[in-house]
Amino acid sequence: MNLSKQLGVSAQRYHEKPAYIFNDRPTSYAEFDSAVTKFASGLNQLGVSRGDHVALLLGNSPHFLISLYGALRLGATVIPINPIYTPDEIGYIINNGDVKAVIALDLLIPLLEKMEQQIAMVEHVIACETPKGAQAALDVTSLSIYPKLKSFTRLLEQPSPSFKEDTDVQEDDIAVILYTSGTTGKPKGAMLTHKNLYSNAKDTAEYLAMNEDDRIITTLPMFHVFCLTVALNAPLMSGATMIIMPQFSPAEVFEIAKKHRATVFAGVPTMYNFLLQYPEGEPEDLNSFRLCISGGASMPVALLNHFEQKFNVRISEGYGLSEASPVTCFNPLDRPRKPGSIGTSINNVENKIVNPLGVEVSVGEVGELIVRGPNVMKGYYKMPEDTEHTLIDGWLYTGDLARMDDEGYFYIVDRKKDMIIVGGYNVYPREVEEVLYNHTGIVEAAVVGVPDPDLGEAVHCYIVKKDLTLTEEDILEYCQDHLAKYKIPSNIFFLEELPKNTTGKILRRALKKQIGV
Known part of the structure; x- marks a missing residue:
């Protein structure tokens, strides 16, 4: 099983139920699944096939969802890129990632035009039409990149009647390559397989008890692994509905939560701080929430306590990293939540604290957190030495210092390098x-x-x-x-x-x- 096939299962089971809501317009599971197949067919007609690399330069939108699942349905490998990266950053990832096709907002076409020589290996640039882009009145026929330019909308409108999903996609095939932030040098591309992503979405959804009645506010960036699994793949696997926000805004979170009776919010600690500090935010606006999820960075205990006291909603803090698809821990829902803790190991994932020699340390002792499970990456793309230093005897060495208490709850102390x-x-x-x-x-x-x-x-x-x-x-x-x-x-x-x-x-x-x- 993989994410694309699971979407087909969800479409059969939840047919007319909204898979996502964007700009107040709901799209059913059946409509979404159909669009994914049409887009996969359109890519296939361009010559994109299983194993080819497709980059996404997109924000939170249906364009991202359809592109992601369409490429996966085809058996292609997806490389999400932050659309506000600099030309050098984008160019490095496209080149290092051997990208064949780029799917980008039409607003970014002038940027890609300037990079035309730098990304000469790209065969197709698929422009996703936006209202602002259409108003720009850009004469694309004058661009040197024009011969490579294709329309996202037209690809959806002209599917091949003979297209069939690639049933030969294997669980160990690379589904997504996520480039790390590059804090210690050039970004590294973590190769995540279909098995990695599917298992982590499934185990996360089960651990957090996601279900078809949930309505998740998806405001984390979709190109980021936290959103990709927790606020996108896991909800779709559970028959839940995503309420897509193009970008984070405290005012809009309160408005959307109240309007759509949202049940789950996922964010980083900074978002919770903005919500807490927002003067017009009222507890009753969030009274439909059953759960708030925090990750991406350690949440200060004082912030967690103040938020929970004001809004009367539980925050379940977790932990993950790109190389683990990303989730390894969450505070459990059926046991006490411990402030300051990242919780316990999720289903099918092992976490362990070791000393510099790789030997497990005693309870309460600080060491490096290492992880093992079906969610752990295949390795870094074209970086065998970095892979060898990070994956040792089947364990992923995270670079984070942590400790574990006598009840199996883990606590991040800090990054080793910090x-x-x-x-x-x-x-x-x-x-x-x-x-x-x-x-x-x-x-x-x-x-x-x-x-x-x-x-x-x-x-x-x-x-x-x-x-x-x-x-x-x-x-x-x-x-x-x-x-x-x-x-x-x-x-x-x-x-x-x-x-x-x-x-x-x-x-x-x-x-x-x-x-x-």
Whole structure:
């Protein structure tokens, strides 16, 4: 079984039920499944076949859903790309990923035109029509890329009557290549098989008790693995309805939740902070929620508690990474939720904490989190050495420091590379950030380590404050009451906002860049 076949099963079972709602227009499972087959047929007529690589430069929209499942139905490999990446970033992924066809918003055609020489190997550029794009009155016939240009709408309108789904697609075939953010160099393409994605969607859906009565707000970026599994594949597998938001907006989340009686919301901690700080957000707006899901970054306990107290809804924090499709842990629904914990291993996935020699450590001891299961990637595309360093004896080494309690709940301590060593003592940025988030005058905080001639490294912190009268002295005095001396920040910087990526995750590396580290 794979995601494309499962969609066919869902279409038979839930026929007229909405698979998704976009701009208040519902599309049934039957309509969606039919569009997927038509698009797969259109790609096939262009010469795209099983094993070919298709890149998606799309935001949250039906275009993304149909393109993704259409390519998978054909047996092609999908490479989702953040549409706001720079030309260099997009060009690197297209070239490194050996892309044959690009499916992009029509607004991005001028960008791709400028990159025409850089992406010469691309045979087809399929433009997805948007109202704003149509109004741009771009004379595409004058573009050098014009011979490669195709219309998404026309591909859907002209399916081949003889097209049949490729039934030879194997579970170990590569379904999606997800390029990591490249924090330690060039992005690496994690190869996820049909088995990886199907198993993780199925196990996540079961663990979170997703069902046909659920209505999930899908506002996380679809090109990101968190959304791909938790707010897209798992709901479709369960017969649920996605309420698609093109981009995150606190006002629209409250409006959509109330209008459509949404039952599930998935977001990163920053989104929850924005919802909490939104002055017009009322608890009754979210009273249809049965569950909120948090991932993508560790959620400060103070934020979790304040959100739950205000809106009377449970947040289940989990953990995942691109290389694991991505989910490995979630706080269970049938047992106590532990604030600060990423929960327990989901069905069919093993998590373990080991020392530098790969030996499992004792309960409560900090070590590296490693993962094993049907969700773990095949490897990095064209990077055998990186694959060898990350996949060892069937285990995926995550690079995250964690500990496990005596009830099997895991706690992320920090990234190995983010740990700060001050005079020989380990300082984990998250523990300092947790203290800062408990201060009533602070909205957001981030902590990084910087070189120090005397102590090796020093703690620097960046703060967005709610109380404008708050001073550096106030923060230091507060930290002295709550942190050991070596953990107290040596420098405090106040910013209007913290740098974040497109999913809302705070970028510590961007903060380091500001000070030349």
